[in-house]
Amino acid sequence: MTIFQRILNIPLSSSIFYRFNSNSTIFALSSGLGKCGVAVVRVSGTNANYAITQMTNLKNLPEPRKAVLQNIKHPLTKEIIDKGLVLWFPGPRSFSGEDSCEFHVHGGIAVVEGILNALNSLPNFKLADPGEFTKRAFLNGKLDLTEVEGLADLLQAETEAQRKQAFLQSTGSLSKSYKKWKDLLKQSLANIEADIDFAETETLDYGLLEKVEQNIKNLCKELENHLNDGCKGELLRNGVKTVILGEPNAGKSSLLNLLCHRPASIVTPISGTTRDVIEVTLNIGGYPLVLADTAGLNINSQDVIEIEGMNRARDLYRKADLIILVVNIQSYSSVQERYVSFNDYLKNYISDLGLSDMNFRKNCIIILNKIDLDTRNLSANICDKNVVKLSCKSEEGIIDLIDILTKHLKVLCGEPTQEHPSMNQLRHRQELEKCYHNLQRFLKESERKESPDTVIMAEYIRKALRNLGKLIGEVTSEEILDIIFKDFCIGK
Numbered sequence: 001m002t003i004f005q006r007i008l009n010i011p012l013s014s015s016i017f018y019r020f021n022s023n024s025t026i027f028a029l030s031s032g033l034g035k036c037g038v039a040v041v042r043v044s045g046t047n048a049n050y051a052i053t054q055m056t057n058l059k060n061l062p063e064p065r066k067a068v069l070q071n072i073k074h075p076l077t078k079e080i081i082d083k084g085l086v087l088w089f090p091g092p093r094s095f096s097g098e099d100s101c102e103f104h105v106h107g108g109i110a111v112v113e114g115i116l117n118a119l120n121s122l123p124n125f126k127l128a129d130p131g132e133f134t135k136r137a138f139l140n141g142k143l144d145l146t147e148v149e150g151l152a153d154l155l156q157a158e159t160e161a162q163r164k165q166a167f168l169q170s171t172g173s174l175s176k177s178y179k180k181w182k183d184l185l186k187q188s189l190a191n192i193e194a195d196i197d198f199a200e201t202e203t204l205d206y207g208l209l210e211k212v213e214q215n216i217k218n219l220c221k222e223l224e225n226h227l228n229d230g231c232k233g234e235l236l237r238n239g240v241k242t243v244i245l246g247e248p249n250a251g252k253s254s255l256l257n258l259l260c261h262r263p264a265s266i267v268t269p270i271s272g273t274t275r276d277v278i279e280v281t282l283n284i285g286g287y288p289l290v291l292a293d294t295a296g297l298n299i300n301s302q303d304v305i306e307i308e309g310m311n312r313a314r315d316l317y318r319k320a321d322l323i324i325l326v327v328n329i330q331s332y333s334s335v336q337e338r339y340v341s342f343n344d345y346l347k348n349y350i351s352d353l354g355l356s357d358m359n360f361r362k363n364c365i366i367i368l369n370k371i372d373l374d375t376r377n378l379s380a381n382i383c384d385k386n387v388v389k390l391s392c393k394s395e396e397g398i399i400d401l402i403d404i405l406t407k408h409l410k411v412l413c414g415e416p417t418q419e420h421p422s423m424n425q426l427r428h429r430q431e432l433e434k435c436y437h438n439l440q441r442f443l444k445e446s447e448r449k450e451s452p453d454t455v456i457m458a459e460y461i462r463k464a465l466r467n468l469g470k471l472i473g474e475v476t477s478e479e480i481l482d483i484i485f486k487d488f489c490i491g492k
């Protein structure tokens with residue numbers, strides 16, 4: 001098996017991955033697999049210097065962080081593999097915290113394979129596992145766990161807003177708050193322990209416990225704000241789940257195809273064409289949107305397949321973050337005389353679709369489709385900022401639609417560079433909820449009418465501290481690391 005095949009075949013959660021052995025020196029291709037202009041091969045570990053002295057003609061290590069052009073040769077055969085740049089990063093001032101070096105060579109498959117084979121021939125060198133450089137950086141205290149997660153997200157980011165959020169997190173935006181809260185809890189714990197140890201024998205600062213209580217109350221407020229952020233960070237990280245709903249033939253599939261610029265969903269003039277859910281992921285104004293086309297809702301249908309399709313549509317409707325309701329202007333036109341306004345028609349339309357519990361003012365965009373067939377010019381009288389007049393056929397109104405979609409996405413996901421950083425993973429939320437819960441128990445104990453038990457109070461703070469410690473990775477388990485590092489690729 002070639003070294004390339006080995007890279008492709010390494011199981012993400014292989015058991016060797018977690019047998020962290022800082023004695024071995026690891027290497028990997030850090031730029032993408034396949035032909036490219038320049039490939040970067042990274043080396044990290046105690047013997048990283050050896051890679052330079054054995055594979056180049058340099059007698060001494062180059063100046064740190066300065067590229068030098070060298071012939072790069074196989075250490076055993078001495079055959080020159082390529083001419084490229086060599087960089088030396090002595091630890092601890094390197095990404096992993098260990099001695100490291102990089103070879104920047106031509107990105108041909110045979111060149112890269114030659115360099116990897118050369119490194120593999122050096123004693124105690126091994127091919128890195130996925131995320132192993134980052135794991136070493138974490139274990140060497142260069143990054144905390146939320147920064148590691150930010151880095152993983154940065155590698156996965158597909159939209160501009162996702163990139164901004166991930167970059168901020170990878171450079172410590174979340175850990176800054178969590179470390180501040182930890183420091184406050186540590187100080188509070190020290191004060192309570194002083195009260196437990198010395199209160200009877202020495203005069204402590206009057207009102208020390210009251211101060212601690214007030215600090216914990218303030219921290220609880222901050223935690224509440226952080227937890228009740230509308231899950232902005234999670235929505236931005238995972239994509240905003242958006243469902244297209246409407247009667248059969250309204251133009252739902254045409255809309256999905258228009259937004260994703262390809263015929264992802266089947267469009268025909270036959271009512272009830274879409275039966276199953278068709279999902280696409282889009283980048284709208286820099287925000288990620290997970291868009292689902294669904295079966296047309298027809299409550300009178302007796303067709304078993306159509307009924308199943310409608311059940312799936314309603315299921316998505318209940319879970320959706322954003323709803324796009326498509327109205328066919330021809331359907332409206334045929335009954336318009338019966339209604340005092342378009343809004344009046346909408347209420348009835350929603351109820352006919354079996355969505356009577358829907359609040360169409362909140363996180364809902366209404367599309368009045370097929371305006372190219374609006375022969376009576378009815379759309380001219382509809383002036384509602386939530387209603388987009390569209391023709392999927394002529395594409396008239398598409399700019400308005402993108403505009404309103406972007407506005408909704410901005411509200412739902414927030415603007416990472418302009419707002420307080422939001423947590424973006426269930427792991428963070430669960431740990432912070434536990435922390436909040438422990439602080440609430442602390443406050444309950446402190447407010448007890450009979451004299452509160454300071455030993456119990458101290459224990460709740462210790463528990464809350466442990467929750468924050470878990471969050472930033474000071475206390476962690478292999479299981480959690482397994483989940484986090486599996487998101488990385490080899491070479492990172």
Ligand SMILES: Nc1nc2c(ncn2[C@@H]2O[C@H](COP(=O)(O)OP(=O)(O)OP(=O)(O)O)[C@@H](O)[C@H]2O)c(=O)[nH]1
Pocket residue numbers: 246247248249250251252253254255266267268269270271272273274275294295296297369370371372373390391392393394
């Ligand atoms: N003239 C015109 N026709 C449209 C427009 N949008 C869709 N159509 C046509 O309307 C018909 C139904 O379109 P679809 O996109 O399949 O509608 P749907 O809502 O997904 O239909 P179901 O699968 O029945 O739920 C097709 O013949 C489309 O070409 C539009 O803006 N103008």
